[in-house]
Amino acid sequence: MTATKPKPAAGKKPGELVEMAWDPITRIIGNLGVYTKIDFANRLVAECHTTSSLFRGYSVFMKGKDPRDAGFITSRICGICGDNHTTCSVYAQNMAYGIKTPPLAEWIINLGEAAEYMFDHTLFQDNLVFVDFCEAMVKQTNPSVLARAEATAAPGRDIHGYRTIADIMRAYNPFEGEVYKEALKVSRTTREMFCLMEGRHVHPSTVYPGGVGTMPQPTLFTDYLSRLISILDFIKKAVAMNDDIFDFWYEALPGYEEVGRRRVLLGCWGSFQNPDVVDYKYETMTNWGRAMHVTPGIVVDGKLLTTDLVDINLGIRILLGSSYYKDWAGQEEPFVKYDPLGNPVDIRHPWNQTTLPDPGKRDFNDKYSWVMSPRWFDKNSGEHLALDTGGGCFARLYTTALAKMVDTPYVKSTGHSVQISLPKSARLPEMTLEWKIPKWSNALERDRSRAYFIAYAAAMSLYFLERAMERMRGGDMRVFAEFDVPDEAIGCGFHEAVRGILSHHVVIRDRKIANYHPYPPTPWNGSPRDSYGTPGPYEDAIQNTPIFEENGPDNFKGVDIMRAVRSFDPCLPCGVHMYVGGGQTLKKIHSPMFGASHG
Template identity: 40%
Template sequence: MRGQSISALLLRQGNSEGQLGRDAQVNTNSKNANSRMQVSCDKSEIIIMCFKNLPIEFDAQGVAHLKGGAIDPYGYQRREINRDKLKEMMARNGHIKDVSISPVTRVAGALSFHAVADLQERKFLEANSVATIFRGYEVILKGRDPRDAIYISSRACGVCGGVHSTAACEAIEMAFGISPPPLGTVLRNLALALDFLYDHPLHLFLLAGPDYSQVVVEATNPAMWEKAKLTEATNAEVHQHKTIGDIMKSLNPLSGGCYLDGLKMTRTPREAYAVLFGKYPHPQTVVPGGMSSTVTITDFNEVLTRLQKMLDWTKRMILLWDDLTEFFYEFNPEYKKIGALSPNLIDLGMWDDPDSYDATYERCNEWGEARWATPGVVIDGKLVTTKLQQINLGLEEFVEHSYYEDWNQNGNQRYLTDPLGAPLSPNHPWNKETMPKPSKESWKDRYTWDTAPRWDRQVVEAGCYARIWTTAAAGMMPKNDFLEATGHSLKIHMPKTMLREMDFEWKIPEVWNAFERNRARAYCMGYNLMIAYTMTLKAFDYLRKGEDKVSTKFEVPKGERRGVGFWGAGRGFLSHHLVLDKGAIVNYQIVTPSTFNASPKDPFGNPGPYEQAVLNTPIIEDFDKPENFTGVDMLRAIRSFDPCMPCTTHIYGGEREIIREVNTCACGAEG
């Protein structure tokens, strides 16, 4: 494939070719200087690939190929960062404050953040996200037996428990040409639903929750605390907190009921996880071709007992976050701008349909769309694709502001196409090499160990909220009794337990900000819970049918093989790109949700999601003099993403590892 001329490449778009032919038209996009073409979509009907910036176009037959004529189709011009004006402003004005928060606590892992705040205008002028740890897992994997990838990559992140091992498995399965038996897939789905049932409460009550607690609100916005004490909570009857003040008190660290229950509720799903999968984090039961759990009826009954405990609590918790969010909006609508971003979201979907998943790249669009969470990319609030192949083709990583050298300097691109013959960027993970170049941080130049992953050269954010959004918008979820994706919402039916049966509906929000991220995370609890319940019933179903096999035998192949694991972490998007040769790993690349979210500026001048979210955040907190500014609004914005730095800073690929910082200079004062 490598010898093939790029411009001659033609690409057939899998099962969607007919649709493409009908719906796609080529327009010129005069607004975006980067874009070469645009495929407009009929969003109400069929979702098709909509690359605005990548040099891929479609002909009338729906066949995609590289746009003709370009000598260097993936080439680009780097935009320099100019801080001169900002520096001048800082020197001139006492109210412009250099804000350095190192470390940012109550996030997973080592994150630092730098910003420049204009305390008079109450806005941020610059924001840099910095990850401060680098371990080099991808480098450690290079040259190892592929079987080691599962348990070694798992250790990239202990907060994410078993997600890396599963993504590694899916990549290995694709490379080995094997796939799990149905019960193996169902067990995997169950594991990954239980995983998030621990993960979301940890974030909502231990990490983010304290920012909305009495001790913080009272200190940074006393008027709000006074109002909260007098405001009755709409859903008090269910969650048992009479006023918003009661909720805030309940969120107080180490003493509040919600905080302590949240901590205890992180254990309940982990108990279920331990019963079926041994331990959490880093389960020992994820294997190529399935799972190695020995399942018994008791195991599943023990899981059901714990799901039942979580049902009541989750019903209360969703409504509690609803009430809290609405209170903030009502108290001051400016809160809708905390952490606000245009909704650009990416997710790979997860929870495979056991009848569809065959681990092949050739059929990834079909098994991807059959998942219980639908893959997708949302640009400016519109779903532009649900096809895994298209999401994969749009992926690129840039290192202009990271401590790496450009691996494309020698022009030696390993793969010109994906396994289906579609054009692949030299910046795609399958082509990436990591060449670390440690240096001192400079907001203008390189300042982070994190790379800047982009989709179609646009900034996208990942999260469980992206997963619920793409699933809701696509409306492709398999038919079932508890969950329904309507195209604009996700309906969650939760059966009777001690509390009555209740119906919830997460609607795609009109504004996108820190509160909506947290609210969506709370609804994701209900989503995950009903996935876990459904998967337990499915497991029973397979056991009833006597299909009790959980794994498939495999041999390590000796030839050159490629694989990719399209999966999700608690925080969303997770891909493992793998290249094998002669029975050993020759390239291993991990892209995590926080790699996206914590990314620095890209070469086109766009800041990463944390950075942009902080730049969009107004400073609402009360302070009488500049010294008393705490930065709580900015911290709420950052924490709403549920940063997970161990993942981000694993290490990318080549010779050395990486991670540590993400920083961006999204300088509002840029000249």
């Protein structure tokens, strides 16, 4: 089960538990707080609760609105991956209106989304995650590791040009390091690529149900291509540096694989539609889901449970238990009793959910979070699985690798790995990168996969560009389809936000929204204990995490816990506020905004 294993009772002294809290932990919407009890004697996190203190209520105020506005409103859920919401909402609306996006528009959306993955992953990995691994941070938390890094040669030196591991760590230093600065420039380029396709970042102005408002013309695609080729060197170097630094980490700190480790329980809802197959009909969702260029799927203990979007859709359950909401089951009539294929739809499915907020006091034995507990019901085992997304990239590569369905000239899935081919770029030759399924689902592997997924998105966009230009040169310039809003309809959209699974469920009645529920990745990752007592993925991953930091309780930075949480990509780290027990509060700024000296 996902519940943490019971710890051996012997040797555990209750007096040594120190309460530590980080609240808020990141800039993410939902104000994530992590409350832990740390056992400094055994160097272990004994207990963990994650909470959110922010209620938003999109599902409440979407009711009664014009469904065509849904994409524009839900985009505002997030300030960094809003376009993923627009795209997902458009997918759901396409199904509800019974329309299909023209192929050229589908390639344009795919190109925009690929640019978003490259942009967001680069920004997060090099400007935020690596602050936890940079020289300035490691000097304060693990001086012995830094000393060892100085003496360790970097195996990928010929590719990235850094002689030792410590040189790489210095390049990650905020504001001063070369990689940090170059990543900001790359983020700018990828953002321009995004804007070419979707008009505006991060709330697209040219993505609508039925198509796009982007005007296709030869320079649209060549402008994108020239920018893409200009960042290929950076991507190839980034993969080599990631491999070097994480391989070194396993070597320098034996046992580090346990940090942020949890059972392999991954969900991926698929990304990049294939216009040759997709028709947005629920009845054929199994086929067009499997034709996506990132295969949807659910992985349990390294085995692929399903790649069928209909199964995935019907298994979604929204549980309560530790969330400030009243139960709607038994109170409200279900909106959708049967799906269009005749399968029964559960009352806890997003189509039938009604949000009944019920604020209260934070009590870790009862209710403590505004996040609900989305789970996936496995009908074979009868378990409600607390799936995580592994920061998005990890689950995407994992399911795509296992499913062996993606086969394009630049990206191939082999059944145990994903091969990514990138052409020659300014400095480096043509390269084939291979992401192999790792042994663990832990902090370092989640972080490592992010660099590989940037390469995946880059390689895929080369393919999308070729297909789009071929179609355009053939004279097919259709990018939108007309439609009328039906009186009654239902729809669901499945997509991948940058940090993981994203679904939108809509019920239209009387041409207005009767029910709308977006489920982005963070409710899955950051969910509290559900009604069965199963902890959410953050809680599960942090509990029993060993502490490798050399500092004691007085100057504890919690870097191992931060690495575990940030590996899930909860957007951005910000001010951290630590409570060290006994009424003593330690305030630390844990942000790259103040330069390396502040760590």
